[in-house]
Amino acid sequence: MDPDLDLARRLARGEREALREAYELHGARVWRLCRRLLGRASEAEDATQEVFLKLFERAASFDGRARFSTWLHRLTVNHCLHRLEKERLRRADELRPGDGDPCDPAPEPGRALERDEAGIELASLLARLSPEHRAVLVLRELEELSYQEIAASLAVPVGTVMSRLARAREALVRLARPPVPLRGRP
Amino acid sequence: MTEPSPTACSTARLALSARLDREPHDAAALDAHLVRCGACRELERELARLVPAWSALEEPEAAPDLWPAIEARLPAARRPRARSALLARAAAALVGFLGAHQAGLALEREPEPRTHLLARWLAPPALEPHRLLAASPEYRLLLSRLPHTEEDR
Numbered sequence: 001m002d003p004d005l006d007l008a009r010r011l012a013r014g015e016r017e018a019l020r021e022a023y024e025l026h027g028a029r030v031w032r033l034c035r036r037l038l039g040r041a042s043e044a045e046d047a048t049q050e051v052f053l054k055l056f057e058r059a060a061s062f063d064g065r066a067r068f069s070t071w072l073h074r075l076t077v078n079h080c081l082h083r084l085e086k087e088r089l090r091r092a093d094e095l096r097p098g099d100g101d102p103c104d105p106a107p108e109p110g111r112a113l114e115r116d117e118a119g120i121e122l123a124s125l126l127a128r129l130s131p132e133h134r135a136v137l138v139l140r141e142l143e144e145l146s147y148q149e150i151a152a153s154l155a156v157p158v159g160t161v162m163s164r165l166a167r168a169r170e171a172l173v174r175l176a177r178p179p180v181p182l183r184g185r186p
Numbered sequence: 187m188t189e190p191s192p193t194a195c196s197t198a199r200l201a202l203s204a205r206l207d208r209e210p211h212d213a214a215a216l217d218a219h220l221v222r223c224g225a226c227r228e229l230e231r232e233l234a235r236l237v238p239a240w241s242a243l244e245e246p247e248a249a250p251d252l253w254p255a256i257e258a259r260l261p262a263a264r265r266p267r268a269r270s271a272l273l274a275r276a277a278a279a280l281v282g283f284l285g286a287h288q289a290g291l292a293l294e295r296e297p298e299p300r301t302h303l304l305a306r307w308l309a310p311p312a313l314e315p316h317r318l319l320a321a322s323p324e325y326r327l328l329l330s331r332l333p334h335t336e337e338d339r
Contacts, residue, residue, distance in 0.1 A: 016260065023253050031249035045252060052256045119242035140207065141240045147209060166203035173232040 004068035011059035019056050026069065027052070030076050036138045037080040039127050047083055051076050066152055073153045077135055084131035125175045133168035140165055190223045198226050206233060 002008075004025070010018035030051050035044035054075060062071055126134055139150045151158045190198075198219040204211035220227050 016257075019256070019260075020253060023256060027252065028249045031252070032246050035246040041247070044246075045250065045255075048249070048252050049256050049259060052252075053259055056260065119239060119244055122236070122239040122243055142243065147207070162200060162204060162209070165207070166200045169203055169206070169233055169236075170199060170229065172236065173229060176232065176236065 002064065002067045005064065008059060008062050008064070008068045011056065012062065014056075014059075016056075019052060022055060022072075023052055026072055029069075030072065033073070033076050033138075033143065034080055036142050037077070037135060038083060039123075043083070047076075047080055051079050054079065070149070070152050074155060077139070077153050081131045081135055084134070088131065121176070125172055128175055129168065129171055132164065133171050136161065136164045137168045137172065190219060190226075194219055195223060195226055198223065199229065202226065202230055202233065206237070 004022075007018055007022055007025070011022060027048065031044060031048045034047040034051070035041060038044050038047055051072075055072060058075070062068065066074070126137065129137070135154065136150060139145045139153060145153065147158050147161045150161045154161070156164075198216055201211040201213075201216040201219075205213070205216065220230060
């Protein structure tokens with residue numbers, strides 16, 4: 001039995017108090033997921049707000065086939081992927097050679113020494129992955145979801161989760177390889 | 187020794203990923219492939235090097251309180267309730283109104299002669315307050331605009 005079923009029904013009726021309860025129950029998890037998928041705190045704040053506004057707007061479409069928390073997780077992942085895709089398209093339009101990576105969550109100068117180097121490097125590599133690859137790795141490695149849970153969150157079959165994870169890991173490894181020095185012509 | 191086929195490497199890389207996640211995979215086939223394939227062995231080493239980096243990633247800071255911002259962005263008007271719930275509320279209000287109306291009349295009025303009572307019952311329905319409400323174009327418009335919901339079906 002889904003413990004959030006009554007909450008979902010009240011949300012579907014448009015009760016604001018139910019939305020507040022949903023935020024109190026699930027807000028921290030939604031925030032953490034947005035923060036990990038989007039990188040920047042300001043982006044995550046905005047995305048978290050939008051996820052709960054979407055939840056209020058779409059609660060009537062919750063059909064109870066998945067647990068409410070899984071459904072909200074899926075709503076969050078989709079929203080973040082949509083934002084990442086929009087950002088990717090915007091950057092493709094705007095990025096000029098020599099520009100920095102606006103998505104790179106590099107730490108502020110004062111904080112760099114406090115963080116483990118491996119973690120910093122991995123965070124910057126993750127930011128360079130495609131949204132799909134980033135999402136599946138974040139869900140597996142950081143959110144520690146099972147393949148079934150990832151499949152439910154991304155609305156894809158388990159087989160797709162397996163292959164997407166394998167490709168995402170290979171992409172991460174390729175990004176982590178040191179650049180091959182170009183040989184000059186004799 | 188023959189070079190493993192791209193298909194064999196592709197299968198082995200799926201299995202490598204599953205092994206990292208401790209998910210079911212064909213361990214014997216993977217190990218046999220790794221013995222023969224240098225590229226997949228190198229990938230296995232590189233993937234293993236990344237493992238400690240995941241735990242070195244910082245936990246995100248505690249979530250800020252975003253409820254005031256969410257509340258401020260909610261649409262001003264409440265979403266429409268289920269039509270049936272609204273009708274039930276309207277009916278309850280109407281019953282209350284009529285009850286109060288009748289009780290008021292009973293308290294204020296002297297007993298009416300039976301002919302007057304008969305005349306009131308025969309009066310055009312539109313003159314009755316609740317019928318006036320039901321017949322009003324605004325009330326009908328309101329009813330027609332109420333959305334149908336699952337609850338109505």
